[in-house]
Amino acid sequence: MKILKQAEKKTYQRDAALTHTVMDIIENVQTNGDKALIEYAAKFDHMDIDTVRISPEQVKAAYEQVDEETIETIRFAAGQIRFFAEKQRECLKDLNIPSRVEGVEIGHRMIPVDRCGCYVPAGRHPLPSSALMGIVTAKAAGVQEVCACSPAYAGYGTIHPAVLVAMDIAGADEIYCMGGAQAVAAFAYGTQSIKKVDLIVGPGNKFVTEAKRQVLGDVGIDSLAGPSEVLIVADHTADPEFLAIDLLAQAEHDPNSKAILVCTDRATIDETMKKMDRLITTLNTEDVCRQSWKDNGAIYLADSMQEAIDLANEIAPEHLEIETDNEREVAQQMRHYGSLFVGHYAPVAFGDFVSGPNHTLPTMGTARYSNGVWVGTFIKTPFHQFVNKQGCLNLAQPTMNFANIEGLPAHRDSVRLRVERMK
Template sequence: MKIVKVSGDVSIKRSVDSGTEEQREAVKKIIADVRRSGDAAVIAYTEKFDLVSLSSLKVKRSEIEDAYEEMNDSLVPIIQEAANNIQSYHAKQQKNSWITTEENGTILGQKVTPLDSVGVYVPGGTAAYPSSVLMNVIPAKVAGVKRIVMVSPPGEDGKLPAGVLVAADIAGVEEIYKVGGAQAIAALAYGTEKIQPVDKITGPGNIYVALAKREVFGDVDIDMIAGPSEITVLADESANADEIAADLLSQAEHDMRASSVLVTTSSVLAEEVQREVTAQLASLPRKEIAQKSIEDFGAIYVASDLQEAIEVVNQLAPEHLEIVTENAMELLGQIRHAGAIFIGRYSSEPVGDYFAGPNHVLPTNGTARFSSPLNVEDFQKKSSIIAYSERALRENGEKIAQFARLEGLEAHARAVETRLKKFTK
């Protein structure tokens, strides 16, 4: 990791992958094929990309029971406890419908309604993510979504990972399909003979999944187009270099394009962390991935003081931010842009990834400037309620008609005035 002294605006190298023209065309073809041929296209693409021939896409109850048998007995209660924490946290995000009545009889309000159906994509490939199941499904459940469909690419044995199936069962998913890639997104968006379409699709995936989500957006809603994982650690001389290095590597092992950044006021800590990262890399099972990430997207910035360091953090707007300083909680109010904020040396980023309760589906690529973590409101929609009384229309009708004519919309004005004329008879 290079050590750089802060000078003016800071920008980090981020991997923003919008796909090649070839990839975008491939995704469009897959979506068109699924819309035209349904399950047959999904099965054909599953055989082509996942190297497995399936007679049935839907996961049977017996497969879930087998997954419990495969799991280490100590892991099931851990997943259950994590699910309980996530449920408890998201329950506090619930919004209720409301109504107000004014003196002239006007009734205004907002009706909060859960989405009818949601599709959750769970990636396969280099790692299986039961935590992603919990983080996507549980807030939808809390929001009141009745139908939640999970899709995930099968292994060459035709199965989904045991941890993914157990997590889905604990979270309450009753409809699971062994399908991944762009074909899964197309099936969720437009439906097939066996898979009914949904209203929203959430969950991370590879570039083909991301491009497919972008392509179907508008016909269905999506959560976000997620980029590679990011962590920024804000630390002073009180931090422990071995702990900071471990936290930086916890994100680097995700993806060769992940970004790991330390912002510190201590040049001594910067050098110690630099050495620790190199030392710890040597024993990581995913060393090649983490090392490539650190080399291409890792950085250590040394600021002249804490205020300059905080400004650097706000410029970066990271997905994950750890504050490891003296009196770390006192700095919280100065942080304007971060997806999730971890305060103090004991709040290592994986605490949030798996167990604490807040959602780990977070804005990346600097979008924390204007975006929020996945939450209960993402699975609800709001309807305005307007009930004007006769008195209210008498008081305001002519103003409304004048406003309509200001915009050149005569029929709008007359729609109100038709009623006003009857009041004078």
């Protein structure tokens, strides 16, 4: 393995100042509720508002600000995401079976959370796709009350109309114009006008991520996301122009985005870099791409495909592209990734918007033990046991033995008294 280019800096680091800033924001929202949200709207979003709640009239007005092609594109993407999420939901079944012990039934149920909050970032461009990924999936899971929020978008004084339309098409029950750590706090603890939620999902900046970390335990979260990533595994069959544009597509997300190429062929790497030099000048995101690639881009020349596969599994990227000969065989050996894109005609862009699987994915190597948002994110699986008299007798002795071993006499007697009652 030869490293031809390394990332020059870490893409995400916590610091004491960030922790304390977020802590203060959360405490303010807990103490002052809506008043704090309105003050933060003025401070951060330059909005003079009386409430963060978006009215039906504002949603209706958003449709009038969005062209029909955009609306149809959002509907198409919502249909794709809903189809996949509903098929996932069909895989999740309740279970109720007889135990090995007579008189005992055991099992579990699939129960959606009652209420969730879906956070939609407002970056350099509107992100209606992120609204769809959270809200549509929550609805497919069976969540009854799905709330959505997004910060005000520059020039509109409220949520970007394309994002509002996406929230509505996705089926949001409540929509709030709020963002940052204060939005996470409002969802986690409630305010005078916002009822607290059970679960918060969706990506955000470092303030949002830190806030999710701090409220975890008081409310559930999906994950703690870092900057977006792609790793492309390629060989001599890959098209250098495809490789170059896919690396740039990742780089243009954010200056902290990470794009990695792992290739077994030096000539393909060299040609890819030539294509990148040409293509980058055609993009209006050129400055972001250059900064991201300079700071965080990496290139590895692997001695074999197995070495490339091993490195990909070690890095465990958010997005993993396979552009090789025998791509399905290579894909089968991949074990750690957020979402997999197989074939020379499978760019990450499809997954970002319309192919169906969720684009809220694990980053920073957490794909080694976690997965992206899916219907299961919104569903808890509590267990049950039904025990009749015969089952009680059959379980009694080993249970009382365990209670004695662990020094829990009331546990022992909760069984003993029932057995004695049956005599």
